[in-house]
Amino acid sequence: MAQVEAAVQATEAKKGSGDKVDFKMITFSLAGKEYGIDIMSVKEIAKAGRFTYVPNAAPFVRGVYNLRGDIISVIDLRTFFHLPAERKAEDALESLLILRIDEHVFGVIVDAIDKVVGISSAGIQPPHPIFGDINVKYIKGIVENSGKLYIILDVEKIFAPAREEEEPRPEVLKVAKAAAMEEAPRSAAREGEDMAASFIREALAALKGFHVSTVNETWFNRRHSEWKASKPGDAQIREAGEAEAFLQDFWSPSSGALWEADFVEAVKQVLPDNESKNINVWNPGCGKGHETWSLSIALKQRYPEARVKVWANDSDLLAISMAPNMVFPDNLPEIYGPYLSRGRNGLSFIQQVRDSVFFEFHDVLNASPLPPLDLIVCRDLLSLLSVSDQNRLLDDFGDKLKPSGVLLLGANERPGPGWSLLGSGTVSAYRKE
Amino acid sequence: MRVEYINPFVESAFNVLKEVLQGDVHRGELYLKSTSMPVMGVAAIVGLAGDVEGRVLFDMDKPTALKIASAMNGEELNSLDDLVKATITELANMITAQSVTKLHDLGFRFDLTPPAIFTGENMEISDHDVEALIVPMQTPQGKIEINVAIRERS
Numbered sequence: 001m002a003q004v005e006a007a008v009q010a011t012e013a014k015k016g017s018g019d020k021v022d023f024k025m026i027t028f029s030l031a032g033k034e035y036g037i038d039i040m041s042v043k044e045i046a047k048a049g050r051f052t053y054v055p056n057a058a059p060f061v062r063g064v065y066n067l068r069g070d071i072i073s074v075i076d077l078r079t080f081f082h083l084p085a086e087r088k089a090e091d092a093l094e095s096l097l098i099l100r101i102d103e104h105v106f107g108v109i110v111d112a113i114d115k116v117v118g119i120s121s122a123g124i125q126p127p128h129p130i131f132g133d134i135n136v137k138y139i140k141g142i143v144e145n146s147g148k149l150y151i152i153l154d155v156e157k158i159f160a161p162a163r164e165e166e167e168p169r170p171e172v173l174k175v176a177k178a179a180a181m182e183e184a185p186r187s188a189a190r191e192g193e194d195m196a197a198s199f200i201r202e203a204l205a206a207l208k209g210f211h212v213s214t215v216n217e218t219w220f221n222r223r224h225s226e227w228k229a230s231k232p233g234d235a236q237i238r239e240a241g242e243a244e245a246f247l248q249d250f251w252s253p254s255s256g257a258l259w260e261a262d263f264v265e266a267v268k269q270v271l272p273d274n275e276s277k278n279i280n281v282w283n284p285g286c287g288k289g290h291e292t293w294s295l296s297i298a299l300k301q302r303y304p305e306a307r308v309k310v311w312a313n314d315s316d317l318l319a320i321s322m323a324p325n326m327v328f329p330d331n332l333p334e335i336y337g338p339y340l341s342r343g344r345n346g347l348s349f350i351q352q353v354r355d356s357v358f359f360e361f362h363d364v365l366n367a368s369p370l371p372p373l374d375l376i377v378c379r380d381l382l383s384l385l386s387v388s389d390q391n392r393l394l395d396d397f398g399d400k401l402k403p404s405g406v407l408l409l410g411a412n413e414r415p416g417p418g419w420s421l422l423g424s425g426t427v428s429a430y431r432k433e
Numbered sequence: 434m435r436v437e438y439i440n441p442f443v444e445s446a447f448n449v450l451k452e453v454l455q456g457d458v459h460r461g462e463l464y465l466k467s468t469s470m471p472v473m474g475v476a477a478i479v480g481l482a483g484d485v486e487g488r489v490l491f492d493m494d495k496p497t498a499l500k501i502a503s504a505m506n507g508e509e510l511n512s513l514d515d516l517v518k519a520t521i522t523e524l525a526n527m528i529t530a531q532s533v534t535k536l537h538d539l540g541f542r543f544d545l546t547p548p549a550i551f552t553g554e555n556m557e558i559s560d561h562d563v564e565a566l567i568v569p570m571q572t573p574q575g576k577i578e579i580n581v582a583i584r585e586r587s
Contacts (some may be wrong), residue, residue, distance in 0.1 A: 056486065266477065317439075320436055324436055349445065358435055359437075360434055361435075361464065361465065362564060366564040369563075
């Protein structure tokens with residue numbers, strides 16, 4: 001016994017660490033980087049191929065696989081993290097880690113499985129927020145072993161929400177939302193806002209469906225003090241006309257019309273370089289579609305090499321049903337000239353532009369099946385949703401955007417904590433922190 | 434659902450119903466739904482594949498189904514027998530096929546699956562991830578709800 005202990009101590013001393021090995025992980029590579037998963041969640045490793053395709057599944061689900069009689073779902077971790085993956089031949093074998101999380105068993109496809117590495121859990125360092133490729137919330141930590149850095153993935157976090165109908169997360173969100181909602185009136189009180197402001201908030205919600213929240217509070221507070229100053233004595237809002245007057249400077253520039261050249265230029269400048277061949281864009285609340293057409297022109301000029309796809313939705317059937325076949329008057333800003341052609345009814349966009357835009361009759365509050373997105377343009381829509389829907393949609397945006405993706409809101413809208421402003425602020429463009 | 438798909442379905446439903454029932458057909462207000470919805474008693478379903486994936490569901494109550502089948506066959510039918518089921522299935526097929534033909538002319542390639550019919554009490558259909566467009570149609574024989582859920586293959 002003593003001999004064994006001595007031997008163990010000797011090996012540890014040889015490693016030069018002196019720490020106890022109390023954490024073992026299976027290491028593997030994804031897109032050339034090294035990763036690890038706690039060995040306790042790994043049931044086995046395997047080589048497998050010919051997965052059975054499942055229609056309607058998320059893009060990262062490669063299919064199901066028959067593991068000695070048990071049907072397990074197979075997830076491609078590279079697609080899940082938007083990493084480049086080599087497309088293998090139809091019947092080629094993939095390296096598969098079989099994981100067990102609670103009672104669920106999954107297969108996970110990785111580039112190559114390396115070995116088992118034992119480390120001391122004291123040596124695991126917390127993930128750094130700039131860890132690029134993979135969303136920090138899925139990383140348990142980083143550890144160094146024999147000259148290599150391993151990123152340890154938190155498999156429970158990766159699979160728990162997707163498997164369990166996202167139950168744990170909404171719980172957390174609800175708490176966060178409740179906190180946010182409580183905070184709003186309190187901060188308002190701090191600024192000496194009186195009862196009048198809350199009456200105005202209610203009137204705006206009732207008359208125009210405009211909900212004041214963290215999204216537009218900065219604007220609201222400024223506008224409210226202006227409003228009070230302009231109407232001494234009676235600053236209340238009693239009818240729709242007054243609510244409209246209150247909101248008149250809220251709306252973003254070029255609402256309901258094609259964007260002016262300088263706004264197109266500002267949007268182009270704020271968009272980051274993107275080498276991807278496909279650029280996916282979502283434009284919820286596109287109304288009659290002017291914004292979507294301008295956006296697709298801006299994207300065409302910004303990313304001339306890429307294939308741009310814009311999904312534009314609105315829940316107003318009358319507005320959106322005219323969008324795909326919209327005709328324009330002659331006096332358009334010059335930048336649109338090269339993209340227009342004259343048809344029987346008037347000017348309209350050329351086929352090449354039309355092919356990149358999909359107009360959909362769709363309610364954003366229902367599930368929106370979309371691929372991972374590079375850009376979301378959602379101007380002046382959030383403010384017209386109830387506060388809880390605003391938060392839900394913002395979470396949805398965060399989940400759907402790629403790590404480098406950009407969210408563009410209305411001129412007077414802010415996405416709140418967790419997002420950072422891009423550029424100088426002429427365009428409300430944000431990126432997830 | 435893409436805007437371009439809506440009109441072909443609405444128009445075909447209107448034209449086919451008007452033609453086979455020889456009466457006044459009115460279209461109700463279109464709307465979107467994504468919760469589970471009750472099925473009125475008789476539901477014919479046609480699947481779509483091709484550029485898109487989805488399904489079209491024709492939903493009506495039993496008396497309406499009997500009256501429509503009677504009108505289409507030119508005889509009084511009083512029980513939900515094979516003839517009635519075959520007639521309703523055929524109606525679903527006619528409407529969907531005409532829509533798909535119209536869509537084909539616009540450049541969208543869809544395929545149809547053979548229609549199936551469900552009958553029973555207290556049925557409900559739920560597919561939470563898919564949003565459905567509801568096209569209510571009022572015919573002299575009663576109300577038919579056409580429930581179209583299509584999405585682009587990604």
